[in-house]
Amino acid sequence: MTEKRYDAGDIEILEGLEAVRVRPGMYIGSTGKTGLHHILWEIVDNAVDEAANGFATEIRVSLNKDGSASVEDNGRGIPTDIHPKMKISGVEVVFTQLHAGGKFDNHNYSYSGGLHGVGASVTNALSEWLKVEVYRGTVYRMEFHSYYDAETKKYHSGKPVAPLTNTRKKTDKKGTYVCFKPDASVFETTRFDFDVVSRHLKEVAFLNKGLKLTLVDERTESPQTVEYCYEGGIRDFVLDINKDKTKLFPTPIYCSGEVDGIKIEFAIQYTDAYTDTIISYVNNIPTPEGGMHEVGFKAGLTKVLNDYARKEKILKEKDENFLGEDFREGITAIVSIKMKNVQFEGQTKTKLGNPEARPATESFTVASLQNFAAERGSGVVMDAIMKKAQGAAKARLAAKNAKELSRSKNAIESINTLGKLASCRGKKPEQNELFIVEGDSAGGSAKQGRDSLFQAILPLRGKPLNVEKKRINQVLENEELRTLISALGTGIAEKFDIEKLKYHKIIILADADQDGAHIRSILLTFFYRYMKPLLAAGHIYIGMPPLYKIFKKDRVEYAYDDKELQAKIELVGRGYQIQRYKGLGEMNPKQLWETTMDPESRSLMRVSVEDGARSEELISTLLGDNIVLRKQYISEHANFNKVDEFIKLKK
Numbered sequence: 001m002t003e004k005r006y007d008a009g010d011i012e013i014l015e016g017l018e019a020v021r022v023r024p025g026m027y028i029g030s031t032g033k034t035g036l037h038h039i040l041w042e043i044v045d046n047a048v049d050e051a052a053n054g055f056a057t058e059i060r061v062s063l064n065k066d067g068s069a070s071v072e073d074n075g076r077g078i079p080t081d082i083h084p085k086m087k088i089s090g091v092e093v094v095f096t097q098l099h100a101g102g103k104f105d106n107h108n109y110s111y112s113g114g115l116h117g118v119g120a121s122v123t124n125a126l127s128e129w130l131k132v133e134v135y136r137g138t139v140y141r142m143e144f145h146s147y148y149d150a151e152t153k154k155y156h157s158g159k160p161v162a163p164l165t166n167t168r169k170k171t172d173k174k175g176t177y178v179c180f181k182p183d184a185s186v187f188e189t190t191r192f193d194f195d196v197v198s199r200h201l202k203e204v205a206f207l208n209k210g211l212k213l214t215l216v217d218e219r220t221e222s223p224q225t226v227e228y229c230y231e232g233g234i235r236d237f238v239l240d241i242n243k244d245k246t247k248l249f250p251t252p253i254y255c256s257g258e259v260d261g262i263k264i265e266f267a268i269q270y271t272d273a274y275t276d277t278i279i280s281y282v283n284n285i286p287t288p289e290g291g292m293h294e295v296g297f298k299a300g301l302t303k304v305l306n307d308y309a310r311k312e313k314i315l316k317e318k319d320e321n322f323l324g325e326d327f328r329e330g331i332t333a334i335v336s337i338k339m340k341n342v343q344f345e346g347q348t349k350t351k352l353g354n355p356e357a358r359p360a361t362e363s364f365t366v367a368s369l370q371n372f373a374a375e376r377g378s379g380v381v382m383d384a385i386m387k388k389a390q391g392a393a394k395a396r397l398a399a400k401n402a403k404e405l406s407r408s409k410n411a412i413e414s415i416n417t418l419g420k421l422a423s424c425r426g427k428k429p430e431q432n433e434l435f436i437v438e439g440d441s442a443g444g445s446a447k448q449g450r451d452s453l454f455q456a457i458l459p460l461r462g463k464p465l466n467v468e469k470k471r472i473n474q475v476l477e478n479e480e481l482r483t484l485i486s487a488l489g490t491g492i493a494e495k496f497d498i499e500k501l502k503y504h505k506i507i508i509l510a511d512a513d514q515d516g517a518h519i520r521s522i523l524l525t526f527f528y529r530y531m532k533p534l535l536a537a538g539h540i541y542i543g544m545p546p547l548y549k550i551f552k553k554d555r556v557e558y559a560y561d562d563k564e565l566q567a568k569i570e571l572v573g574r575g576y577q578i579q580r581y582k583g584l585g586e587m588n589p590k591q592l593w594e595t596t597m598d599p600e601s602r603s604l605m606r607v608s609v610e611d612g613a614r615s616e617e618l619i620s621t622l623l624g625d626n627i628v629l630r631k632q633y634i635s636e637h638a639n640f641n642k643v644d645e646f647i648k649l650k651k
């Protein structure tokens with residue numbers, strides 16, 4: 001690569017920072033935990049870009065005792081020369097100037113060269129202070145801070161304390177160091193979560209092969225350190241996702257190349273699972289809603305494998321082609337592309353909209369897999385894929401021939417299966433809520449206690465089917481799930497249509513014990529596998545019944561965890577009594593309404609998909625084959641006051 005000299009004049013016309021403070025949500029999505037970590041990713045992103053452009057090989061992140069976080073890379077260092085038009089240093093531009101029209105989604109800049117640093121100014125704007133050091137022969141330093149001016153009654157964000165200074169101190173190091181302290185008056189929490197940061201850096205390491213990322217937690221007694229570096233890149237990613245699964249061949253298929261200026265790479269491995277796991281990225285940003293690159297990849301995969309099946313006479317002349325879904329049964333694939341001018345679409349703006357990405361990805365997938373098949377034609381890999389597809393197609397055809405599938409599909413449209421559902425009177429999906437309640441007795445209380453205008457109740461008898469190990473026809477045969485599907489109105493899998501959703505809040509209400517946790521896992525897995533857009537759009541919630549009732553004479557208080565219990569005991573004072581709820585069934589309709597269902601007083605947790613790989617891993621741990629792993633996980637994380645770990649709290 002030829003080194004493009006930085007020309008400070010390249011940086012586009014930019015605008016001021018106060019806007020970020022006024023509407024942080026516009027720039028970082030939320031001011032909760034997700035938003036807090038987002039401002040760290042902005043700095044990490046710049047370091048990663050520097051590595052992706054071939055100038056840095058290592059990134060070090062540390063979570064410091066004083067609540068700050070620092071990121072250091074060994075790249076070229078942010079430009080220190082003076083911007084000819086703005087008359088300030090490159091460093092100052094990067095940390096004080098917002099890209100004109102900067103919105104929450106500020107990742108649509110070009111992937112190499114060109115405009116970077118769009119987000120670093122957002123981090124600065126939302127920090128109490130931020131310090132930068134650039135190592136370019138000598139150490140350059142600059143500091144910014146945010147403060148309230150009592151005289152003008154104005155808040156100032158990310159203001160330079162002084163211009164960039166060359167300390168003249170010699171250094172052998174190269175690169176950039178950034179340290180910042182998130183502003184406690186902006187964020188609901190300012191504590192970085194080691195696990196969240198660690199998982200993010202691991203994902204970054206998979207997507208940037210050979211890049212070394214280190215995370216140090218300085219906040220603990222003895223510093224905790226993790227290091228990630230994957231020479232295999234997304235091949236290692238696939239192996240990691242499949243580590244507890246039964247693989248059909250040991251080494252993932254891997255292809256990389258470039259078509260029409262779009263860089264494309266993918267890695268594929270098959271397991272004995274019945275579902276597919278395709279995780280896609282654009283410019284290292286996850287696209288859980290898929291989009292053009294995923295569509296192109298799937299189309300290419302189907303075409304090559306059908307052609308191969310014909311050529312090898314696995315499909316006879318009279319046979320119909322395999323369907324795409326047949327070739328995706330048991331697949332684990334990562335598709336990662338890099339392109340300019342990315343456009344995001346979809347409910348959560350995580351779907352790639354650029355039409356040109358589709359033919360590029362499709363033609364690349366076709367060409368590279370054809371090549372792979374030609375070279376490895378008679379090998380175990382193609383054989384395994386063909387056998388898997390034959391199995392999937394056979395099951396699909398058998399189900400169809402027996403009219404089972406069509407029957408169950410009709411059944412889904414009929415209202416006969418809705419017998420147990422107590423629907424609500426209101427006709428506005430945006431206002432309606434569906435409670436999925438564990439057990440008939442709690443279901444009964446919920447039916448009596450609810451506000452039937454907008455709350456519908458679906459009681460579950462026993463445990464629903466664990467879909468993790470089932471094909472779609474078995475899912476459709478399961479009465480419990482059929483009722484749920486028809487109640488929601490959306491259909492499932494390829495036929496899923498979010499426009500038809502009848503309840504915008506779907507609330508899982510299960511006991512705070514191990515069985516309840518299992519039921520939550522099973523239901524969430526079902527939503528994850530067959531109705532993922534519901535999770536992506538934030539329609540799924542976990543109801544939080546109280547764990548304790550504290551009472552004295554007529555006075556009644558409820559506590560949802562042990563900390564709250566102490567507070568409530570103090571509130572009620574001497575002579576109190578405590579009842580510990582073992583299950584929802586112990587509450588009468590009125591209590592259930594007051595504590596768990598009344599929008600005025602209940603608390604709900606919204607479930608969101610953290611990232612594809614993480615959800616995959618947890619689902620296979622919680623519901624897959626490996627019982628030892630599951631037991632170990634449950635005993636380590638068995639805090640049923642909290643929601644299972646693969647879902648994260650959003651306000």
Ligand code: 1YM
Pocket residue numbers: 004005006011043044046047050071072073075076077078079090091094113114115116117176177178
């Ligand atoms: C710890 C965070 O920000 N590293 C970093 C940032 C930049 C460069 C190098 C860089 C980019 C370019 C030229 C270029 C940035 N520069 C800019 C801007 N690490 C961290 N390392 N020279 C150096 O893209 O041409 C924005 S980010 F805009 F000033 F060029």
